[in-house]
Structures are given as C-alpha cells and as structure tokens.
Amino acid sequence: MLEIADLSKTYGLGDDRVSTIVALDGIDLSIDRGEFVSIIGPTGCGKSTLFEIIGGLVDPTSGEVSIEGTRVEGPDERIGMVFQDHSTFPWLSVVENVEFGLRRNGVGKQEARQRAEEMIDLVGLSGFEQADPTELSGGMNQRVAIARTLVMEPDIVLMDEPFGALDEQTRLILGEELLRIWRETGATILFVTHNINEAVQLSDRIAVMSARPGTFKTIVENDIPRPRDDDTMSTDRFNELVRELWDVLKDESKKGLSQKTQQAEQAEADN
Numbered sequence: 095m096l097e098i099a100d101l102s103k104t105y106g107l108g109d110d111r112v113s114t115i116v117a118l119d120g121i122d123l124s125i126d127r128g129e130f131v132s133i134i135g136p137t138g139c140g141k142s143t144l145f146e147i148i149g150g151l152v153d154p155t156s157g158e159v160s161i162e163g164t165r166v167e168g169p170d171e172r173i174g175m176v177f178q179d180h181s182t183f184p185w186l187s188v189v190e191n192v193e194f195g196l197r198r199n200g201v202g203k204q205e206a207r208q209r210a211e212e213m214i215d216l217v218g219l220s221g222f223e224q225a226d227p228t229e230l231s232g233g234m235n236q237r238v239a240i241a242r243t244l245v246m247e248p249d250i251v252l253m254d255e256p257f258g259a260l261d262e263q264t265r266l267i268l269g270e271e272l273l274r275i276w277r278e279t280g281a282t283i284l285f286v287t288h289n290i291n292e293a294v295q296l297s298d299r300i301a302v303m304s305a306r307p308g309t310f311k312t313i314v315e316n317d318i319p320r321p322r323d324d325d326t327m328s329t330d331r332f333n334e335l336v337r338e339l340w341d342v343l344k345d346e347s348k349k350g351l352s353q354k355t356q357q358a359e360q361a362e363a364d365n
C-alpha cells in the first residue's frame with residue numbers, strides 16, 4: 095500500500111550550501127495495508143527526515159514515496175501524522191481538536207461532532223470532551239493527538255516517537271491502548287521509536303536504520319503472536335528479538351555518536 099523506493103536526501107549546510115550532508119541513502123520499504131511497522135535507529139540517522147519526506151513536508155533529493163501507486167508530492171490527506179508533542183491546539187477543547195480536520199474538510203457540524211465523539215470514546219477519553227488540552231496530562235494529550243489523526247481515516251498513520259516525552263508507565267499503557275485502537279480501526283502504522291522493547295511489543299516488522307547516511311541495516315519479522323500484553327515482555331522470544339535488534343543497533347549507535355562529535359567539530363571549524 096505504501097511504497098518507498100530508493101529514497102535519498104542530501105542537505106546543503108551553512109549559508110552558502112557548499113558543504114552537504116547525506117542524511118538518507120537509498121531507502122526501500124513496502125508496507126501492506128493494516129501493517130504495523132516500526133523504525134529504530136541511532137541518533138541523527140535520518141528518521142525524522144524520512145518521516146518528513148513520507149509526510150510530504152520535505153522533498154527527497156531522489157527516489158519516491160507512493161500510496162497505492164500514486165506519488166506523494168506534498169502534504170497529503172492520505173497520510174496522518176502524530177508527533178512527540180505540540181500535536182494539539184491548546185486554544186480548542188478536546189472535541190474541537192478532534193473535529194477540527196473534519197470541519198475544515200467540509201464535514202457537517204453534526205456528523206463531525208458525532209465522529210469526533212466516537213473517536214474520543216475509542217481512545218478512552220469519554221467525559222473529557224469539553225476539557226482544554228492544558229488541563230490534561232501528557233498521556234491524555236497524546237490520546238487527543240491520536241484521535242484527531244485517526245478521525246480523518248488516513249491510509250497511513252506516521253507516528254514519530256509519540257510516547258517519547260512520557261514516563262515509562264504511561265508509555266506502556268498507551269502502547270497497549272494503541273494496539274487495541276489499531277486492531278479496532280485496521281489502521282496502517284509506521285512508528286518511529288528509540289525504544290527497542292516498544293518496537294517489539296507493538297510491531298509486525300522492525301526496520302533498523304544504519305548510522306548516517308541512513309539506510310536499512312536489517313528488517314526483522316516479529317513472529318510473536320497477538321494479542322500481546324504485559325506477559326509478552328517476559329517471554330524468551332521477546333528477549334531474543336530485543337537482543338537481536340540491539341546487536342545491530344549497538345554498532346550503528348556507536349558510529350552515530352562519533353559522527354555527532356565530528357559534525358559538532360566541523361560546525362565549530364566553519365564558524
């Protein structure tokens with residue numbers, strides 16, 4: 095359903111753009127409808143760049159992204175995005191946040207309200223329809239962000255570390271909630287995380303990115319049966335998969351860290 099073909103991105107650096115940095119180099123990935131795929135990778139490997147390109151926010155240098163054969167060439171209604179934070183409008187109530195996109199697309203007031211309320215119920219926020227996001231916890235705000243994205247029924251949902259700013263307990267609970275919502279809606283999800291346990295708990299497949307220039311080092315099929323719950327995390331297979339992923343990620347993370355230092359040194363030299 096989503097096809098990423100030979101995607102590369104080079105950024106120009108500094109005011110003159112003479113020096114460049116290759117952020118992504120030849121990324122290929124196909125995702126089936128209803129799949130849950132996670133991407134993990136070292137810091138600075140290009141995860142956000144990849145998401146921004148898939149979401150149509152940044153142009154690739156070469157390669158292309160298409161959904162069911164039609165190329166993504168800019169912000170696209172077939173794609174919904176959830177970020178780590180700043181995903182809700184603080185000046186609108188919860189229900190207004192969730193119905194905002196529907197109203198903007200011309201859906202009538204009554205229908206938009208009804209669909210928003212159903213989605214709020216699905217993410218477990220019934221009773222908070224009239225609350226302001228500022229009155230809610232970080233975890234509740236992320237539920238609102240998920241609801242306002244899913245209510246638009248996008249073909250694919252991109253989630254860029256949506257639970258990254260939350261404490262561990264909330265992250266675990268929201269992970270389980272997300273699996274339930276995913277099951278009930280049949281959404282197709284591409285999920286970026288730094289957390290290997292989270293990737294194994296949630297995904298059908300896990301793609302590990304290399305240090306910059308980012309490419310896929312390996313893509314691991316997750317054969318742990320669903321539904322998955324707390325007990326899944328203590329199974330031998332879960333720990334084996336975490337270990338397998340960490341073995342690949344560890345080497346790339348070391349490379350990523352030393353590159354960061356080189357990049358900082360270069361920036362200092364340029365100044």
Ligand SMILES: Nc1ncnc2c1ncn2[C@@H]1O[C@H](COP(=O)(O)OP(=O)(O)OP(=O)(O)O)[C@@H](O)[C@H]1O
Nearest residue numbers: 105106115117136137138139140141142143144306
């Ligand atoms: N607009 C830009 N201009 C120049 N370089 C950029 C730009 N955006 C990103 N980069 C560089 O591209 C590389 C990849 O950055 P990106 O933010 O995509 O990585 P990331 O994997 O999301 O990082 P992190 O895990 O630390 O959030 C980095 O070296 C970064 O400095």
